[in-house]
Amino acid sequence: MHPPEEPEGPASRRARLELRCRALGAVREFFSQSGFLEVQTPVRCPAPIPELHIDPIPADGWFLLPSPEVYMKRLLAAGYEKIFQISPVFRRGEVGRLHHPEFTLLEWYRLDADYTALQEDCEGLLRFVCKAVGLVGEWPHRGNRVAVEGSWGRLTVREAFSRFAGWEPSANPDQDRFDIDMVEKVEPNLGRPTPCFLLDYPASQASLARLKPEDPAVAERFELYWNGIELANGFSELTDPAEQRKRLEDALAAKRAAGGVTHPLPEAFLQSLATLPPCAGIALGIDRLVMLLTNADAIDQVTAFSPGE
């Protein structure tokens, strides 16, 4: 007699994949109830939006998109008021406990709204999804307790760095030190037990975001953290075509200097900004959300297959 074998590979992830399926259903129901239109845009495009630290994956002369943003904003410019999309996205070289080079992103956008509306959406969405999958009170994640009910934290980047890293980043724009302290000192403290918004990033770190009118040293950009994990990045969109072109040209030049993947500027996207009203948009990592809902340590545990499996 052999003892029953422990399931391996995809079979070992069944319970988590079942919860993932229910969570995705709940996401669609939430947005549908809130009057959003689900859209599908191409995953491959000739000219993605250049970002210094995100490399797209070349595909037959075009690129697999690191985010559907380039198409989503063109839909906004065409008059679609509330849209969302759940799509596979691709980022070269990102492999780790929280990263796959191909992962699932939920993006949503609102016309005539700013980043505060997106923060309300986040709270509503996560509460709705947790309820739908039967998570109430507190539950464990990686040795900590997490919860969705109760008040969510709100910290500005300035406050968080002063508190956890002992310096103030908008006064010293040291990007290198910012990234390292963010990872080592700030992130691990954020979003416990309930999620937390980290608000108002230094202007230099928000290439596609609008500057805060009352404090132009920072941009209206936020990240959502839960148990130290970065879950979403949202902002009030920059809608000034000339300013956007300049920022993208700078990003492309910096990428070229750093030896990253380069490509043409997304001209159709830049032109569409001319008719784009004020709006806000956000991207949320579905895999990481499922990790938090299923007490998973690594992204490998919540996807049917890992890269190369």
Next chain:
Amino acid sequence: MGTVLTAGELRKGLKLEMDGEPYLVVDFEFSKPGKGQALYRCRLRNMITGIQFDRTYRSGDKFNAADMEEQEMEYLYRAGDKFCFMNTSSYEQIEVPEAQVGDAANFLTENLKVEMLLFEGRPIGIDLPNFVELRVMKADPGIKGDTASGATKPVTMETGLVLNVPLFIEEGEMLKLDTRTGAYVERVKG
């Protein structure tokens, strides 16, 4: 110089050379904060001193892979504070200082084959077989009347190692020892 590695190739278990010393990556995590740069967070252990520390690397950073090899060696003899081994493939002899041999000295007997870890040709570690056989050099007779099960007495082995064994063990006997725990396993008939 060994192979040059980039930060993107860092993995748990990788061995790096820095400032002439070998380091093992004992823990590794890829991080990418928000729209920021890729960061490679490592816990490194100096393979000679055993000292551990954390360090974060950026995508542009480059490393030399540590030039490490494992080689089977046969222990020959001890001369003062040097232990002499022979490479079983090249028959070359190598002298290893006592400090480098460490606790392995307790189990080394003539002609014992061990795996030696070499960094740039220099020995930095000795992997013993899990079990070795050593002769008892000195043992007091068991105390009469003390028959409580599990009772032990200290004996001195041919290498100088002192350990506790059952009372019935006598001088001159061969014992099988577990090198991982240093414990007595059984008496070897012979």
